[in-house]
Amino acid sequence: MRALEKTLKSVVENPRYIFRLTVQGIMVGIFAGLMVCLYRFLLYGSEHVLREYLNVINGNLIYTILFFIALAVMGLLVDWLTKWEVDSAGSGIPQVYAEVKGHMEANWAKVLFSKIVSGVLTALGGLSLGPEGPSVQIGGMAGKGIAKLFKGSKTDELRLILVGSAVGITAAFNAPLAGVIFVFEEINHGFDKTLVFIALVSAIVSDFISKVIFGQSTALTFPIHNIPLESYWLLIILGILIGLLGYVYNVGMIRSSDMVANLKIPSWLKFVLVFLVSGVVALTIPEISDGGHFMMDMLDIAMPSLGVLMLLLVLKYLFSMFSFSSGAPGGIFLPILVLGAYIGAVFGSAVVPIFGFEHDLIYKFVVISMAGFFAATVRSPITGVVLIAEMCGSTESLIAMIIVSLIAYVVPTLLGNEPIYESLYDRLLLNKNREFVKKPSKHVLSEYLVPLDCNYINFKIKDVPFPKNAIVVSVIRNGKYIIPTEDFHIKYSDQIHVLTDVNDYPFVKEEIEELFGG
Structure with missing residues (x-):
């Protein structure tokens, strides 16, 4: 038990671990921020090129024919890119959601290249699609790249993917708080104090980079008057x-x-x-x-x-x-x-x-x-x-x-x-081509916050139907770290740490979120 407690404290409370993860978060802020800013810059340029060319066409038949030939070629290129890396298709936010829930294992480098290039092509083609969903995925995959560089645990990798996702919104809108909140409200659906801290650090770094490149002016400059x-x-x-x-x-x-x-x-x-x-x-x-x-x-x-x-x-x-x-x-x-x-x-x-x-x-x-x-x-x-x-x-x-x-x-x-x-x-x-692939065994430590409407408040841990392939290893209550026994009673706002294998993680996460009303 003492050995387990020592191991968990090294992940949950150890200042060295938090410092190391903070350094990684700063690197995610830099790398993901630069990638998203590059994507944003290329999209602005693509839209400008399209507008300028539309002005040049001005009824010219040859220019019009060339325009539609170029569009057909761009369509073929986008088709090839989305087949080469299937996870680069669509918005990007559902893909990140699936990744952090354990249902996907995307190739971060291929996604970055395919998403940026195909996104630029769709902007050149004038499709009514926005940059923010792809920016979330680009940021998330940049975070995954940093995690792979440090060869950390699967838990850290998932955290850095979420941190990178926050960077995606931050760098796209110059909105660091919205980026962090979006990750918790829309993607993570849970509370992790370490993740909050690292995401804020990363978002501030990326926001600074974005402001250096695109300026500090706000996106909306409308006159605001009060409604009576x-x-x-x-x-x-x-x-x-x-x-x-x-x-x-x-x-x-x-x-x-x-x-x-x-x-x-x-x-x-x-x-x-x-x-x-x-x-x-x-x-x-x-x-x-x-x-x-x-x-x-x-x-x-x-x-x-x-x-x-x-x-x-x-x-x-x-x-x-x-x-x-x-x-x-x-x-x-x-x-x-x-x-x-x-x-x-x-x-x-x-x-x-x-x-x-x-x-x-x-x-x-x-x-x-x-x-x-x-x-x-x-x-x-x-x-x-x-x-x-x-x-x-x-x-x-x-x-x-x-x-x-x-x-x-x-x-x-x-x-x-x-x-x-x-x-x-x-x-x-539901995509038939997406089959679950067994991964090399690794432990994933995930955190769940007990909500006020949880049906198992005041239940003993042994009486809560946790998945069989998951172990409740620690609880944080009122800021104190606890190794629970079987007779430990769950209370509102407890932060419960669950250990499971990476292959069981997607199913365990879904079951526990259902238990806690997530």
Whole structure:
């Protein structure tokens, strides 16, 4: 027992271990931060090249033909890259989720190369896909690369993947707090004090790198005015509206993805057709091309009319659904925020003249709705509120964002709709080509926080139906480290450490999360 206690303390409490992991976290912040910033820089350049070329075409038949030939070639290249490294397809967030749950073992170097190159190609092709999902995966795989470099335990590797994922959001948005919160709210679904500390260190390092490269200005520079307190009832209506539209968005994205997956056509032909259609969209409705930076800039320059806002909102949703359902590497994070902004712009443009508010109050609804739509679709309200606050560089809209986000979160939940990333994760695991491969035996130490609604509070450990292939080796209660006996009673907020083999880890994790209501 003493030997076991000494071993566990070296992992949980030993200052040298924490220091070593902190150093690794700093290296993840540097490496992942540089990789995500490189990806972000290349995407900006690709979007700029596309816009410039669209201006050059200007009705020239030869240039137009060359444009569509280039699109067909890009579609073939993306098809080859996603076959060469299958884990680089799609958003990237479900893949990271599957990795930390033990259902995947991706080749970090191949994913980095394939994700960055194919992501740049989709941006050049004008597909309505965002950089943030891929940034999370790029950051996570960079974290895995650092873990492999240090040849640490599987536990440390999973931690550094999560740390790198936080870097992905941080470097993409200059939002370190949102990056860390996103990992715990959306990916890890648990609390690990060591992980919190290392993730914050890594996020700050990557945020500094991002600000050096892209500057310190906030992503959103909209004028923010306060909504009169007597008009706060409008936020309830807005929250319900956003919740319903979030439900429509999630259902549409999943059904369109399933429909495309069931098409009996070769994958290369599918990608070529998607890129060609994207080219037609770029030539006819360039406003909705790419992830959505152009549409956000439109709002910043001058608020379009209500009719134009509604048209762009509908077209952007349809084109985003079309682009993502193809399985091309790219995310839905930015398109979600853009759609949320336009929902707020439509709502604001409708109510502002009716109630005689200042015209600039429309921008308040834009900001609030971005957080609300994120909560309605991703179902991570805290991340959405913190993210938009960091993007604005202000907390003035905090209360309004929380009200709308909570309502927008509840509506699709009551309608029985799953969060978008969980739906994508489930479909990822259903992929027939993804079979579980037995790995060399290694121990994984995972941590679970006992929630207030746990059915086993005050139960003895021996009476809790833990998986047979898992051992409860330690508990942290009120900051104190305990080696529990069979008669040890579980209490609310206990941090329970469970040891299992890497091959059993994915199944053990699912069973314990189900026990604790995770």
